[in-house]
Amino acid sequence: MSVLWIFIAVLGLSLVGFFAGRTRAIASGGGDIRVLHSLPKHYGAFVSTAALLPAVIVLALWSVLSPAMINSSVASLLPTSETSADLALNDVKRIANGLDQAVAQGRISKDASYNFEGTPEEIAKQLGAVGIALGSAPDTATMDAAESYRAKAEKSRFWRGVAVLAASVFALLLALRVTDKEFRARNTVERVVKGLLILSASIAVFTTIGIVASMLFESRNFFAQYPALQFFFGTNWAPNFRGGSDLGILPLLWGTLYISFIALIFAVPIGLFAAIYMSEYAGPKLRAVAKPMIEVLAGIPTIVYGLFALVTVGPLLRDYFAQPLGFGESASSVMTAGIVMGIMLIPFVSSLSDDILNAVPQTMRDASLGLGATQSETIKQVVLPAALPGIVGAVLLAASRAIGETMIVVMGAGAAAKLSLNPFEAMTTVTVKIVSQLTGDTDFASPETLVAFALGLTLFAFTLCLNVLALYIVRKYREQYE
Template identity: 65%
Template sequence: MSVFFLLIIVLGFGALGFVLGRSRALASADGNIRNLHSLPNYYGFNVALSTIIPALGLLAILSLVLPILIDNRVSTFIPADSISEDTTRSLVMSDVRRVADGLDTAVAAGAMTEDEAQTVSTETTDVRERLGAVGVALGSNVEPFVLRAAQSYRAQAAAAQLWTTFLIIGVAIGGFAISFLRTNREFRARNVVENGVLVLLMAAASIAILTTLGIVFSMVFETRNFFQDYHWTDFFFGTTWSPNFRGDSDLGIIPLLWGTLYISFIALLVAVPIGLFAAIYLSEYATHKFRSFAKPAIEILAGIPTIVYGLFALITVGPFLRDYFAQPSGLGESASSVMTAGLVMGIMLIPFVSSLSDDIINAVPQSMRDGSLGIGATHSETIRQVVLPAALPGIVGAVLLAASRAIGETMIVVLGAGAAARLDLNPFEAMTTVTVKIVSQLTGDTDFASPETLVAFALGLTLFVITLGLNVFALYIVRKYREQYE
């Protein structure tokens, strides 16, 4: 049974449990709500939650664990001598799953029976023809061990699905029965339900933390594998980026970090002043009519896909800067440059700074403005000396968000700045960033055991550490100014 139908069944049991649990509670109190410890709905929610939550929790665990167990067992069908330098076990398992899906499609289309799908061999010509008739190509290059592994994969997946169905339905029925039988007028249903909801809220809050830890650990483990094959000093202090999957590679991160910081710096030079001035005007000077029009118009920029910004940089901003600035001054001949990507990225970041800063400035109490004006300060002095210091933590947060967005941008850099890893101060030269090289190193038919591929994880971890350092520094600045202001 599919996961969707299991969910429908479990939710159906939960809905039935709500109705029956509520009815049983009322019946035990002779229909008088005052004789119940809790409101009737709490008894229904207790049965429903006891039915749904354990079943869905077990379903989530099985959905994560069973595919791993099946892959590990099926991988025993793959001979060790079939794994070459150009082929990994994961690639062979991808072929196994592809063939298994083809057999499932053939069975569903009626091209073969279930018994034929489990006994077909690579030499069976008529079965190949029937598979081709329903659009499933078994392929002439399918190894016999791959087909046997696919048949084993199908059998184990079917068995796992059957056992999952029985277990989930059994747990749902068990939770339903236990909670229903203990429902009576003395049962403290409200306490149980509220504690259960509290646990669910805590679990939801922990998802973000666990996700962050999972991301960090995945990068750390792969980065450790990279540094086992490539010396860390060459990575962190190397000034040449020249990956070569067929020979020696120079994987120095310095040119990539320089390009990342250079482009991000130009983008922030554009976004922060414009965004902050726009926020001050909209919150302190603009009329309500103009503000109701201008703020949504600025926020439209945040909804434009980055690929559109990249195309704008490629066909408009880049040629304009080349023809009117770079070539006349003799600084460059290419439309792809740091300045192109930085300007377009700065335009993209304006809503991040202006919208958040505007909300923070508007959150400053009006009484603070009135007090400043009351002692003789002008409007501009009130903004500089009262409003902005009070809103500084939020403004710093907006700038940090914009900086993180700039550091992690990819499409604008690819189309606007090119892919050349170099150390240069000329803003009209093509450069690249860390994120672009992460994508390029993980794109295509790559060997995930080579340093040229594993370096992407080292680059990602480095970016994570840099962003964390920026957050810590910003927190220090915010606390320092907050203490002075208080």
């Protein structure tokens, strides 16, 4: 039984439980709802929740534990080394899932789904004929493992449906048994809702912990194979999956900071001036039109910005600046990526700064104007100093956004890892190399692949420090107004 049908069945049981619990509560009070401890809907909600939550918990646990157990069982059937076990297991899953799809679509019969014989190359051709493509030709052991995987997965799906529905029915009957006029249904439902709210609030925390833990674990494996000092202080980036790689992060950090700096130089003045105009000079009608139009820039996908950099901005800078001034011949450059990224950051700086400027009390402006200051003097000497901590925080948050950008850099700045001051040369960033090191059919246990996690951990620590600094500045220097 698929997850969708299981979920529909559980929702149906939950709905039945609502009306059954409500009816049982009213019946226990002799038809008089005034003698009930809680409202009838609370009794219905209690039984409905009792039928739903245990089923969801069982389904979640089964979805996590069952695949791990099946993978462990099937992996023992594969005579592969530890470094290639993951790749072999992926082929097994691909074959099993492909066979399931071929049987479901009628391309092959269920009984003949494993009748593939011959050499590994012949088996690969037979699999390709039913739409299953593999990176390497599977041997007999792989096909046997795929058969075992498919049988275990099918059995797991069957017992998953039985376990979830059994848990739902058992919890529903138990909830109906305790439901009577004296039962504190409202208190129980409120405690359950409170628990769900706490769980929802904890998801972000647990997700962050999981992300950091995964990066730390894989980074530890990387530093066990590659010297940490050479990684953090190396000036050459030249990965080679055949051995002898140079994985120094300094060229990547330089490209990241250089492009981000140019982006901020472009975005901060324009965004701040736009915020000042929208907050202090623009009328309500103009503001109602202009502010949403500026914020539309934040909703444009970054791949569109990358295409704009590749097709328009890059050739323009090359033809009118780089070539005439003798700085280079390439359309992909730090300046191209920085300017386009700066355009993307304008709404971040503008919107945050506009909200911060509007938070300054109008009484401060009126007092300054009453003392004879002009509007421009009031903005410069009263409004901006009062809003400065928030503006600095907005700039630092925009910097964090710039450091984590990938697509604009890929299409606008190229992929060359180098240390150079020429803004019209192609360079790259940490995020681009994270993508490139994890792309393709690579050995996941090699330092050339694991370096992506070390790069991600470094970038995470860098942006975390920027965010902490922004929060510190905002909290330490913000003004409290009545």
